[in-house]
Amino acid sequence: MADALVGGAFLSASLQVLFNRMASQEVLDFIRGKKLKKRLVKKLKPMLMSVKAVLDDAEYKQITNQNVKDWVAELKDAVYDAEDLLEEIAAEALRSRLGQTTSKKLSCLISSLNPFNSGMDLKLKDILGRLESLVNQKDILGLEEHCKGKKAFQNSPATSLVDESGVYGRDDEKEATMKLLHPENPTKNQIDVIPIVGMGGVGKTTLAQLIYNDKRVEEWFDLKAWVCFSDEFDAVRVTKTILEEITSSCDGSQNLNQLQLKLKEKPLGKKFLFVLDDVWNKKYVDWEELRRPFTSGAQNSKIIVTTRSESVASIVRTVPTYHLDILSDDDRWKLFAKHAFVDGSPSMHPDLKVIGEAIAQRCKGLPLVAKALGGLLRCKDADEWNEILHSDLWEKLEEEGTTIPPSLRLSYYFLPSHLKRCFAYCSIFPKDYEFKKEELILLWMAEGLLQISKKDGNAEGDKCFKDLAFRNGFFPKMIKNMGHSLMLKNVTVIS
Secondary structure: OOHHHHHHHHHHHHHHHHHHHHHHHHHHHHOOOOOOOOHHHHHHHHHHHHHHHHHHHHHHHHOOOHHHHHHHHHHHHHHHHHHHHHHHHHHHHHHHHHHHHHOOOHHHHHHHHHHHHHOOHHHHHHHHHHHHHHHHHHHHHOOOOOOOOHOOOOOOOOOOOOHHHHOHHHHHHHHHHHHHOOOOOOOOOEEEEEEEOOOOOOOHHHHHHHHHHHHHHHHHEEEEEEEEEOOOOOOOHHHHHHHHHOOOOOOOOHHHHHHHHHHHHOOOOOOOEEEEEEEEOOOHHHHHHHHHHHHOOOOEEEEEEEEEEEHHHHHHHOEEEEEEOOHHHHHHHHHHHHHHHHOOHHHHHHHHHHHHHHHHHOOOOOOOHHHHHHHHHHOOOOHHHHHHHHHHHHHHHHHOOOOOHHHHHHHHHOHHHHHHHHHHHHHHHOOOOOOOOOOOOHHHHHHHOOOOOOOOOOOOHHHHHHHHHOOOHHHHHHHOOOOOHHHHHHHHHHO
């Protein structure tokens, strides 16, 4: 499943690069110079736009539909061939400029050796024919335009309920956050917004659940509400959910203005705690619109926001971001053992303990991974445990249908197109390869993965590197160890 979804997302990035190259000066000059039939080049862009419009839906439907999966594979081949063609056009532009500055004899020699003069129109016609066939098939396959297929990437909304007996190694983190909520630690802010940031699967939601259900919260706050955002921002839904949480009643209104007026009235003069879980939206204007009704609450009301994005945290926070780290080796093993052994005790299964400890090491400190792996191996014998230990762990997880890949894959899915290509390029490095930021930026530039201008120099590359670092799913660990294993699995599949 991961190869289909992430590979499809990379195809979207390739299409965007194609559009950029078609608008480049080299291609435009060749069209004006009529070195390539103008009508053919003009036909290429709308063809690509037609397939791009349904690509999001295709990425989703190919999970269960083999015909759609084959369609995406054919599209990928055609797009890569189109990319090669535009590379040849750029190379020919360079030859032409070279020909203008060389002797007539040398220019004729270059022209005679030039493969561009033989068959470029035929190559373009072939690509257009394949794209046209794919466009005709999209209706037969039921592919819809501008459909994000979000259900394929969206986890089930998390509720505020938590089984505290199944949580390990978060006592210190909980108490550190509770101090920020304590009435004896007031700030000058009307509302304190506390972002909890960490990579997917590290336990941000679990930490928020522990805090939300702590008895001290009942003593410190008059009202509390829990809302899971996930990847889709809907101001009406979020406002309505908060309103229903604090009134314990349902409101059927779809009018945002009326909902916000009611929400502003309810916490009037009261101290509240709201938890906004799994926030992805990075639009400051949306956040400002959402928070307007909250200002009626009492001084030092609190909002906890869990997110994987440093960008989201920088937009919403009024106090420093709390960064949630991975689990210790001991806590990781305890969590794995709880789900792997029926009685929760590894001492009753000495033949599995050593294997299990080795497997737990592969969880990279992520509670979600430890929990899913433990559940996968529950009630299975030593042979199957060894098979997991010595096989491609992540492919096995995919086959068993666990929730890990959708959870962490979102971090990649929401990357902008140019960052997806830079991310995918890193799959050429061996697992423990260490490199400098400047080195990687130069390699990105050499491969044409960045739009660099002489004026900006390396600024664009530096920005891309920082943007990836802020995603919390790959680069913070990649600098020394090339990322945690699941993200490495994804990046290798992309290429």
